[in-house]
Amino acid sequence: MTNELTGKEVRIIRDLDYLALLARQHPTINSATTEIINLQAILDLPKGTEHFISDIHGEFESFRHVLKNASGVIRNKINEIFGNTLRESEKRSLATLIYYPEEKLDMIDINEREINDWYRIHLFRLIQVCKTVSSKYTRSKVRKAFPKEFAYILDELINENEDRINKYEYYNKIIETIIDLDRARSFIIAISNLIQRFAVDRLHIIGDIYDRGQGPDIIMDMLKEYHSLDIQWGNHDMIWMGAAAGNEALIANVVRITSRYNHLELLEDRYGINLLPLATFAMDTYGSEELEKFMPRGVEITEKNFKEMEMVAKIHKAIFIIQLKLEAEIIYRHPEYGMNDRMILDMINYEAGTITLGDKEFPLNSKEFPTVDPENPFILTEGEKTVVDRLKRSFMNSLRLNDHVKLLFSKGSMYKVFNGNLLLHGCIPMTEDGEFLPITIQGVEYAGKAALDELDRMARQGYFSIDPEAKEAGLDAMWYLWCGPASPLFGKKKMATFERYFIEDKTTHVEVKNPYYSDREKVECIVKILEEFGLDTRTSHLVNGHVPVKVVKGESPIKADGKLLVIDGGFAKAYQKETGIAGYTLIYNSHGMNLVSHEPFESTEKAIMEEKDIVSTVMVLESARNRRRVSDTDTGEELRIQVDDLLQLVAAYRKGYIKESIHSGYKESRTE
Ligand SMILES: O=P(O)(O)OC[C@H]1O[C@](O)(COP(=O)(O)O)[C@@H](O)[C@@H]1O
Numbered sequence: 001m002t003n004e005l006t007g008k009e010v011r012i013i014r015d016l017d018y019l020a021l022l023a024r025q026h027p028t029i030n031s032a033t034t035e036i037i038n039l040q041a042i043l044d045l046p047k048g049t050e051h052f053i054s055d056i057h058g059e060f061e062s063f064r065h066v067l068k069n070a071s072g073v074i075r076n077k078i079n080e081i082f083g084n085t086l087r088e089s090e091k092r093s094l095a096t097l098i099y100y101p102e103e104k105l106d107m108i109d110i111n112e113r114e115i116n117d118w119y120r121i122h123l124f125r126l127i128q129v130c131k132t133v134s135s136k137y138t139r140s141k142v143r144k145a146f147p148k149e150f151a152y153i154l155d156e157l158i159n160e161n162e163d164r165i166n167k168y169e170y171y172n173k174i175i176e177t178i179i180d181l182d183r184a185r186s187f188i189i190a191i192s193n194l195i196q197r198f199a200v201d202r203l204h205i206i207g208d209i210y211d212r213g214q215g216p217d218i219i220m221d222m223l224k225e226y227h228s229l230d231i232q233w234g235n236h237d238m239i240w241m242g243a244a245a246g247n248e249a250l251i252a253n254v255v256r257i258t259s260r261y262n263h264l265e266l267l268e269d270r271y272g273i274n275l276l277p278l279a280t281f282a283m284d285t286y287g288s289e290e291l292e293k294f295m296p297r298g299v300e301i302t303e304k305n306f307k308e309m310e311m312v313a314k315i316h317k318a319i320f321i322i323q324l325k326l327e328a329e330i331i332y333r334h335p336e337y338g339m340n341d342r343m344i345l346d347m348i349n350y351e352a353g354t355i356t357l358g359d360k361e362f363p364l365n366s367k368e369f370p371t372v373d374p375e376n377p378f379i380l381t382e383g384e385k386t387v388v389d390r391l392k393r394s395f396m397n398s399l400r401l402n403d404h405v406k407l408l409f410s411k412g413s414m415y416k417v418f419n420g421n422l423l424l425h426g427c428i429p430m431t432e433d434g435e436f437l438p439i440t441i442q443g444v445e446y447a448g449k450a451a452l453d454e455l456d457r458m459a460r461q462g463y464f465s466i467d468p469e470a471k472e473a474g475l476d477a478m479w480y481l482w483c484g485p486a487s488p489l490f491g492k493k494k495m496a497t498f499e500r501y502f503i504e505d506k507t508t509h510v511e512v513k514n515p516y517y518s519d520r521e522k523v524e525c526i527v528k529i530l531e532e533f534g535l536d537t538r539t540s541h542l543v544n545g546h547v548p549v550k551v552v553k554g555e556s557p558i559k560a561d562g563k564l565l566v567i568d569g570g571f572a573k574a575y576q577k578e579t580g581i582a583g584y585t586l587i588y589n590s591h592g593m594n595l596v597s598h599e600p601f602e603s604t605e606k607a608i609m610e611e612k613d614i615v616s617t618v619m620v621l622e623s624a625r626n627r628r629r630v631s632d633t634d635t636g637e638e639l640r641i642q643v644d645d646l647l648q649l650v651a652a653y654r655k656g657y658i659k660e661s662i663h664s665g666y667k668e669s670r671t672e
């Protein structure tokens, strides 16, 4: 590294304003050079671990477990550290203690004399694990993660100098004091949480946090607290975002799906959405006949719950008809969506009880459409209008929902390029000929990356704009993202919701996938996409969620010669029959990429009692010959630019372009 940048003097002069700003942070040569040394040291650290999770679909307990065990990262560390020195059962027990410290400590039932021994042994083990998982980070970053009450002790125990002669006694002394002061329990909880935090440096959620399972809101609360996160929107997230933004058709979709899975308490109690107007309307309007298809999924109907389930079914049916009417309005407004064949309500022959799809006629399993006027099938009745108005007000005003949606906007996007990989929930829509499928947005055609960028912007406009026209355009785009044929989040020709409820002929239920889903098996297709996003096609990967991998049928999550990884193995219980497992996750650490498959998660209680880890198989995708360093990552790129700037600053000081300013109280280094 040289400070004699003679050849760069011209550049120094040009950048002088910028360097003067930088000089405020580093007012002396010493300060700037110290920072350069610090940054160089960070560049040499091993790259942090990335954790990829997709299609969580409200399954908050499985998600929490996967987050806690970091898809096996913690268990691997325990194996690495303790090898043969601990029994298998002891390692399992230590792992469970780290995942669920409070619950596990509650279960420890031994007499008091022994409990201190137990604490001592486990404190030692936990400190060892914490030291290892934190060794990838700078001391400063590690320190910042310490909980205040134990910051000093943790610093001593974790960053403690290896050469200390009587290290062992010193350690012991601290641990004894913790135990004597009756702080062992709190300390164990704190250090376990710290280990979880250090095990993963960055979490990627590849979409579909919402729908089907009971606790998407609980997942959002967990994500809100997470230290480093990005989200790629899924189609099921988009409907909640659009609903909170005030898109009536998406509000109807949210309520429909939530009633279909019998989770109305999520809307009523946890998001504070008033369903009373809808419930009253549904009870007054729909009879008890022909409700079968609208009975909630996954609920066993008993004598005791029958009345309640019947009410949910009526709500479900009422909101679905409202949905069809509201969707027709959007389709009508946007001929460019090419979705006229989804204007369902005027394709029905109400007297005959049939529907014409394409050139074929199909009988409907119900003729009961009490709110549809066959002459004007898309007009909402007064009753329906009131329901929609009340729901809309509730959705737009729900503080908790909007809090969660804002997180989806701030941490989320249509796609993300991160450390050389492209993360995307659904697909890049393609034509039959393997070209990027164009989509028209406000009169302009976009394809490939440009389409995703524009749709991303439109969704934000739908939520944030205060200009009515711009807002409506954005809201409509959000609806398109949910179910439009060229939507990268959906990727299917049509959403056959009506067909599944009203037509028995199963051939009509098929949702034909975009050609992307067959093309993506081929290397050329993925290479074309990676190139479109400016990525190195030799080393980059595309990571998808959205479509469950049918492992039972022999399908592999690794496609296109390993360039594409599909990590939706189906957290959703309703889909586990099809997939045969409970989800794939991906771990990308300094040694390479690992695809991890999970067994179905039964309950947190079982995970603790039986010390069960649901991580089963780890497929090693790539093992880096040379360990990947921070210098190989996006952060590395940024740090190198900073180093370059600082080198110029030092040169500017040395050439006399900028004066050192020495005043009391400035910080020598600002390295994180
Ligand atoms: O099984 P459910 O919950 O009724 O949902 C079926 C619908 O969900 C979708 O599969 C979309 O959900 P995914 O994004 O999870 O695939 C639609 O294509 C389909 O119509």
Ligand SMILES: [Mn+2]
Binding pocket: 208, 234, 235, 236, 425, 489, 546, 547
């Ligand atoms: Mn999806």
